[in-house]
Amino acid sequence: MRLGAFWSTLRLALAAxxxxxxxxxxxxxxxxxxxxxxxxxxxxxxxxxHSIESQIDNLGTNLLYVFSQPVAxxxxxxxxxxxxxxxDAEAIRREATAVERVTVWSQVKAQVxxxxxxxxxxxxxxxxxxxxxxxxxxxxxxxxxxxxxRSRAKVVLIGQTAKQNxxxxxxxxxxxxxxxxxxxxxxxxxxxxxxSPWEDQDDRIVMPIDSFRTRVSPAPxxxxxxxxxxxxxxxxxxxxxxxxxxxxxxxxxxAEGEDADFIVRTQESWRQRQxxxxxxxxxxxxxxxxxxxxxxxxxxxxxxxxxxTERTREIGIRMAIGARRQDIQLQFLAEAIVLTLLxxxxxxxxxxxxxxxxxxxxxxxxxxxxxxxxLAMATSGGVGLxxxxxxxxxxxxxxxxxxxxxx
Amino acid sequence: xxxxxxxxxxxxxxxxxxxxxxxxxxxxxxIEPGEFVAIVGTSGSGxxxxxxxxxxxxxxxxxxxxxxxxxxxxxxxDERAVVRNRLIGFVFQGFNLLPRTTAIQNVELPLLYRGIPxxxxxxRAAEALVQVGLAERLHHTPQQLSGGQQQRVAIARALVTRxxxxxADEPTGNLDTRTSSEIMALLQELSGEHGQTIVLVTHEPxxxxxxxxxxxxxxxxxxxxxxxxxxxxxxxxxxxxxEAPA
Numbered sequence: 001m002r003l004g005a006f007w008s009t010l011r012l013a014l015a016a017x018x019x020x021x022x023x024x025x026x027x028x029x030x031x032x033x034x035x036x037x038x039x040x041x042x043x044x045x046x047x048x049x050h051s052i053e054s055q056i057d058n059l060g061t062n063l064l065y066v067f068s069q070p071v072a073x074x075x076x077x078x079x080x081x082x083x084x085x086x087x088d089a090e091a092i093r094r095e096a097t098a099v100e101r102v103t104v105w106s107q108v109k110a111q112v113x114x115x116x117x118x119x120x121x122x123x124x125x126x127x128x129x130x131x132x133x134x135x136x137x138x139x140x141x142x143x144x145x146x147x148x149x150r151s152r153a154k155v156v157l158i159g160q161t162a163k164q165n166x167x168x169x170x171x172x173x174x175x176x177x178x179x180x181x182x183x184x185x186x187x188x189x190x191x192x193x194x195x196s197p198w199e200d201q202d203d204r205i206v207m208p209i210d211s212f213r214t215r216v217s218p219a220p221x222x223x224x225x226x227x228x229x230x231x232x233x234x235x236x237x238x239x240x241x242x243x244x245x246x247x248x249x250x251x252x253x254x255a256e257g258e259d260a261d262f263i264v265r266t267q268e269s270w271r272q273r274q275x276x277x278x279x280x281x282x283x284x285x286x287x288x289x290x291x292x293x294x295x296x297x298x299x300x301x302x303x304x305x306x307x308x309t310e311r312t313r314e315i316g317i318r319m320a321i322g323a324r325r326q327d328i329q330l331q332f333l334a335e336a337i338v339l340t341l342l343x344x345x346x347x348x349x350x351x352x353x354x355x356x357x358x359x360x361x362x363x364x365x366x367x368x369x370x371x372x373x374x375l376a377m378a379t380s381g382g383v384g385l386x387x388x389x390x391x392x393x394x395x396x397x398x399x400x401x402x403x404x405x406x407x
Numbered sequence: 408x409x410x411x412x413x414x415x416x417x418x419x420x421x422x423x424x425x426x427x428x429x430x431x432x433x434x435x436x437x438i439e440p441g442e443f444v445a446i447v448g449t450s451g452s453g454x455x456x457x458x459x460x461x462x463x464x465x466x467x468x469x470x471x472x473x474x475x476x477x478x479x480x481x482x483x484x485d486e487r488a489v490v491r492n493r494l495i496g497f498v499f500q501g502f503n504l505l506p507r508t509t510a511i512q513n514v515e516l517p518l519l520y521r522g523i524p525x526x527x528x529x530x531r532a533a534e535a536l537v538q539v540g541l542a543e544r545l546h547h548t549p550q551q552l553s554g555g556q557q558q559r560v561a562i563a564r565a566l567v568t569r570x571x572x573x574x575a576d577e578p579t580g581n582l583d584t585r586t587s588s589e590i591m592a593l594l595q596e597l598s599g600e601h602g603q604t605i606v607l608v609t610h611e612p613x614x615x616x617x618x619x620x621x622x623x624x625x626x627x628x629x630x631x632x633x634x635x636x637x638x639x640x641x642x643x644x645x646x647x648x649x650e651a652p653a
Contacts, residue, residue, distance in 0.1 A: 321520065324484075327488075
């Protein structure tokens with residue numbers, strides 16, 4: 001289409017929309033709400049994705065988790081006595097070439113008290129690699145040393161949340177806290193790390209794993225809840241997973257194809273799983289919003305059909321003086337598209353306002369991307385095209401003689 | 408052959424559920440460029456059907472229609488739209504102007520469908536409106552104009568494309584006597600001074616009397632085709648009407 005014809009068509013469509021102000025407003029409202037719903041939901045989804053991803057990143061870098069799990073034998077779930085051990089970790093450290101670091105820990109939720117207060121917090125027994133692997137930094141004081149690990153010393157590191165609960169504003173380094181019957185000396189505090197997808201990473205107390213196994217949660221020697229490793233690079237992640245799997249299968253005497261008594265998860269697989277869940281939720285919400293948009297589109301079609309009926313005579317006049325069917329079709333299609341685009345524009349403004357309000361009032365993390373804006377406008381134009389087609393087609397198919405006879 | 412309009416053996420049937428109605432049958436007609444022809448007939452005579460076929464709004468069931476040397480009998484709807492736009496200017500009884508649309512915008516409409524740029528459209532539309540004596544009313548909407556003025560706008564719209572054929576369907580049907588005379592005077596002027604070919608469809612004898620040739624239609628056939636020896640001079644009558652004491 002030539003530029004001049006484009007402007008003429010656009011002007012004509014705008015004039016027609018303007019001529020029926022109230023009607024256009026109400027029809028556009030349907031599209032407005034639909035578009036606003038789609039944009040807000042998309043922004044919500046993108047915001048949630050961003051915050052979950054940053055939480056997963058916050059766990060550490062290129063992490064691999066090894067959990068023990070009960071296996072089904074002869075139909076019944078039996079906890080195989082083996083579990084994960086220091087020895088498993090040692091073997092991984094020795095043999096898995098794609099792995100950079102390995103750490104082990106056990107943890108238990110326990111009541112902890114100090115002279116200033118008491119709280120229930122996560123108490124962890126971990127080896128010396130723990131802080132590096134999980135990306136914890138010492139804020140004040142120091143980490144425990146190899147000697148303290150071997151001698152099962154009663155020393156602990158304390159996270160920010162636990163510290164707040166137990167000591168308030170008081171500097172805990174050098175002070176004592178109690179877990180069960182035993183007193184422990186706080187030798188350092190951990191720098192704040194924030195929320196992970198499932199816990200407050202600052203609400204914890206960390207001690208040498210043998211101290212933990214001896215006093216906090218007695219367990220057969222060498223038993224650990226979890227082994228965690230870091231791959232050398234993100235690209236090594238999958239290889240590291242295979243190596244760990246092979247080493248542990250061999251050590252636990254589990255044949256290929258048999259159910260293992262452990263699971264190896266990469267950080268990437270967490271990310272994927274979270275992303276899948278989020279995709280499903282987003283899809284669901286977008287579907288609902290899409291239905292709103294569809295209903296808006298039906299409203300546009302309805303009103304365009306009414307408009308064609310009302311303006312039958314106008315169509316007859318235009319045909320008599322030389323409008324071809326495509327001219328009439330284009331005119332009504334342009335009208336429908338202008339209507340939905342204006343509705344879409346209103347919807348964008350509304351959603352921008354809503355997103356701003358939700359962010360500032362409720363603190364919801366939301367992201368309005370340029371892509372979502374473009375998509376919203378393209379969708380509202382598309383709705384006009386789709387739902388305007390039938391009315392425009394009907395207008396174009398009118399017989400000029402019949403149309404002129406219409407009062 | 409230099410005839411502008413040539414109908415040969417043209418017939419038109421309307422099929423209803425009960426019967427086939429022969430609205431037109433065996434119509435042969437030839438109109439030369441520059442003629443001013445009135446087609447008269449009572450309602451139901453078939454003159455409207457003839458007018459629709461002449462105006463390329465409808466297709467004949469039988470026969471051949473040649474307009475300006477082009478066979479337009481079997482053209483598609485879109486092709487007929489182009490023929491209407493290029494070769495025919497319409498003036499209707501009910502004016503048929505677009506409401507809420509200014510005179511100049513109404514007049515430029517046929518040029519829009521011809522794809523002429525906006526600047527040229529407005530220039531030519533203004534020219535046509537000046538020609539019909541509405542230089543002062545370019546930006547009035549139909550609601551702000553009298554019946555006679557609206558019909559002048561319609562005539563300007565019909566003329567703006569400089570069509571070989573001006574087709575007027577009961578152009579004075581909605582107007583009082585005086586305004587009718589004004590419109591007929593305008594048409595006679597277009598015919599006389601510019602050689603515009605005009606085909607006028609009417610049921611009123613005194614309107615037909617303004618044409619130089621009168622064709623009578625009855626029961627779907629042409630039953631009379633005579634040269635009008637006593638052409639009524641609408642301009643002179645109008646002058647007399649103005650001078651006459653009230």
